[in-house]
Structure formats: structure tokens, C-alpha cells
Amino acid sequence: MTQVNDSVLHILGETVNLGESKEVNFDVANLHTSSPVNIPVIIERSAKPGPTVLFTAGIHGDEVNGVEIVRQLIAKGINKPKIGTIICMPVINIFGFINLKREFPDGRDLNRVFPGSPNGSLAGRVAHKLIHEIIPHVDLIIDFHTGGSGRFNAPQLRFIKENRELNSLAKVFGAPFVLYSKNVNKSFRTTCYKLGKPLLLFEGGKSFHIDDVVTNSGVNGSKRVLKHLGMLKSNFKASNPKKECIFINDSKWQRAKYSGMFRASITIGSLIKKHDVLGNITDPYGKFNYVVKASNAGYIINVNESPIVYQGDALFHITTKLKR
Incomplete structure (x- = not known):
């Protein structure tokens, strides 16, 4: 990992020296009421130089479990590094978070x-400022996300298979699953990749929901990465994962x-066989009962909880090929 050498950090119009803590404001636009919108960026710097790690969440305003993971990193003091710098942005899409919506007020998906562009849409301006400042x-x-509305993701990391550095970091993070995923055009992950900035994308849970298992997976994985980088203070323990991480080459809905x-009857993360019973579809009148059986063997990494x-609705995301 190439290390940025910022003995004095000049960021968002502020100066943060080694050994300093500072909360700076990532502001783009006021609300339509003219009320200012402050997006806090929490910066903690050790007196000793070292790597700089950025924890982000809330790119989608309805993905509150990611916000909770970063909140816990701050509240527990995990973000105070032994060496180097930790920057936390718990809620990037503050507009969506306020309105309990995935998108920006302009209807655009920030991701x-x-x-982005300095003269484009509101979402585009936020993207541009994040990338350039x-x-x-x-x-x-490390960017935290959740599943879509009603669809619960097992805790997992996503990145392209060819990235050796992220493969190594994923083993350190220790999420239950790694889903190899192509870079999506105009996404935060893809842009960071083009800039040579490694990004681990964490998915877990579903929108408008906080789940303790998902939260613990995100927090514990973050501690393991920080320990690996020599940044975790000695008063925190980074426990080993309970199970070895499963790497997934392919999957299908x-x-x-x-x-x-x-109603699903299978537990998220389960290893199932072809034709195993996964759930039931019924009608409101007690006349119809269709048993949903697995179309293939694999791990269940997403369940529709609607x-x-x-x-045609997606019910289960099932792995089809594991890493060899």
C-alpha cells in the first residue's frame, strides 16, 4: 500500500498536525430552508506518522447500518490511531439521511x-468534492453499505478478483464472505480504483435497519485491518474470525x-443443497401454497425479507462458484 506523506494535513480548508484531533466540515449546499447542512468529518492523528485510513458510510441515505458501524468506531475510540491518521465520514449523503431516502434531493444516486463535477448536480458536486478534497x-x-429495501445481505466484502492487495486485506478483515464483483461505472469504488486508492466495500443487512451481527462484523473487521497496519491501540483486542472467509467467484438470484x-425458512449464510426447501409463497385466502426449492447448491448470501x-422478484442470492 502506497503511503501518503502528510506530516501536516491540509484538508477542507483546515490544518491538522500530527497528534491533533479535529472535526472539520464537508459542506456543499444549504437546505431549501437556507439552514446550513454540516457534514462532520472526524479526523484523529497520532503523534507518530503512518498510514491514513478513511471510513465512509451513508453514500445512500437509507443505509443506516453502515452509519452505525462508523459511529461505533468513533464512540468506542477505535478511530484514535496508534500511528498514522484515521478519517471518519459516517454520513456522506446527509440529505438522503435527513429525508430517509436512498437518493439525493435531485433524485440521483450518489454512487x-x-x-462528479464542480458545476453539476448536487450529487455530482458532493462526489467531486469527496474525490478532490x-x-x-x-x-x-473502507466503505460501508447495506442491502436494498427488504433484502438482507450477509456480511460480505466486494471488489474485483484481480486486486491482490484487496484479497490480502479481505483475509485480514475476516467478513464471512467475499463476493468478487466487477467495478460499476461511475461508482465511488471504481473511481478510487482508477486513482490507485484501494477500497474495501462492505455490504451487510438491509436498509432502514440496524443488525447487531452485521454491525459487529463491520467493527471487528475494521479493528483487524487497523491492527494489521499497526494502527490499533493496545487497549483494543482484534479477535480472530470465527470461521474462515468464503471467496465467491459467481452467484445468481x-x-x-x-x-x-x-416467508423464507432458511437462515442467511446457510450452505444449501439443490432442491432444499427455502421458503413458501402463499395467497391471502389459504388456497395456494408454493414451496420454494433451491435451484442450485451454494451459500445463501441474501434473503428477501419482504x-x-x-x-420475478429476487428471493435469494445463492453462490454458484467458489474460489479454487
């Missing part, structure tokens, strides 16, 4: 407008054959 100062980004009321589904 599809990177690297924060990312140049960091060596590693199993979709609903019928519309109706849906009580109502329509024909």
Missing part, C-alpha cells in the same frame, strides 16, 4: 455520479415464480 490524502478506504405472501412479492 452513480462519480467522479478527501481521497488524495488517504491510503485505504433465484426469483419468485408466483406473486403472493412470502412479506409481499411479485412474480
Whole structure:
């Protein structure tokens, strides 16, 4: 990992020296009421130089579990490094977070407008500022996300298979699963990749929901990475993962054959065999009961927890090929 040499950190118009702590403001635009919107950026610097790690969450305003993970890193003091610098941005899309919406007020998905533009849409301006005023100062980004509405993701990391550095860091992080995933055009992850900035993308849980297992996976994984980099203070313990990380080459969605009321009967993260019973689709009148059976063997890495589904809706995300 190439290390940025910032003995004096000049960021967002502020100066932060080694050994200093500072909260700076990442501001872009006021609310429509003219009320200012302050997006806090929490910076903790050790007196000893070292790597700079950025923890981000809330790129989507409804993904509160990621916000909770970064909040715990701050509240517990894990973000105070033994060496180097830790920067935390718990809520990047503060506009969506305020309105309990995934997108920005302009309707755009922030994670599809990177690297942004200083004269573009509101989302584009936030993306541009993040890329040009924060990312140049960091060596590693850990970005926390959750599953979509009603769909619960098992804790997992996502990145392209060819990145050896991220493969090594993923083993250190110790999430239950790693899903090899192509870079998505105009995403935060892709832009950082093009800039040579390694980014671990963590997925876990579902929107508008905080889950203790997902939160613990994110916090514990972060501690392991910080310990690996020599940044975790000795008063914190970084426990070994309970199980070895499973690397996934490919996966597919199993979709609903019928519309109706849906109930999954399989636990997230389970290893299933082909034709295993995964759940049921019924009608409201007690006349119809369709048993959902696994189309293939693999691990269940996402479950649709919505009580109502329509024909074609994604029910389960099942691995098809594991790393050899």
C-alpha cells in the first residue's frame, strides 16, 4: 500500500498536525430552508506518522447500518490511531439521511455520479468534492453499505478478483464472505480504483435497519485491518474470525415464480443443497401454497425479507462458484 506523506494535513480548508484531533466540515449546499447542512468529518492523528485510513458510510441515505458501524468506531475510540491518521465520514449523503431516502434531493444516486463535477448536480458536486478534497490524502478506504429495501445481505466484502492487495486485506478483515464483483461505472469504488486508492466495500443487512451481527462484523473487521497496519491501540483486542472467509467467484438470484405472501425458512449464510426447501409463497385466502426449492447448491448470501412479492422478484442470492 502506497503511503501518503502528510506530516501536516491540509484538508477542507483546515490544518491538522500530527497528534491533533479535529472535526472539520464537508459542506456543499444549504437546505431549501437556507439552514446550513454540516457534514462532520472526524479526523484523529497520532503523534507518530503512518498510514491514513478513511471510513465512509451513508453514500445512500437509507443505509443506516453502515452509519452505525462508523459511529461505533468513533464512540468506542477505535478511530484514535496508534500511528498514522484515521478519517471518519459516517454520513456522506446527509440529505438522503435527513429525508430517509436512498437518493439525493435531485433524485440521483450518489454512487452513480462519480467522479462528479464542480458545476453539476448536487450529487455530482458532493462526489467531486469527496474525490478532490478527501481521497488524495488517504491510503485505504473502507466503505460501508447495506442491502436494498427488504433484502438482507450477509456480511460480505466486494471488489474485483484481480486486486491482490484487496484479497490480502479481505483475509485480514475476516467478513464471512467475499463476493468478487466487477467495478460499476461511475461508482465511488471504481473511481478510487482508477486513482490507485484501494477500497474495501462492505455490504451487510438491509436498509432502514440496524443488525447487531452485521454491525459487529463491520467493527471487528475494521479493528483487524487497523491492527494489521499497526494502527490499533493496545487497549483494543482484534479477535480472530470465527470461521474462515468464503471467496465467491459467481452467484445468481433465484426469483419468485408466483406473486403472493412470502416467508423464507432458511437462515442467511446457510450452505444449501439443490432442491432444499427455502421458503413458501402463499395467497391471502389459504388456497395456494408454493414451496420454494433451491435451484442450485451454494451459500445463501441474501434473503428477501419482504412479506409481499411479485412474480420475478429476487428471493435469494445463492453462490454458484467458489474460489479454487
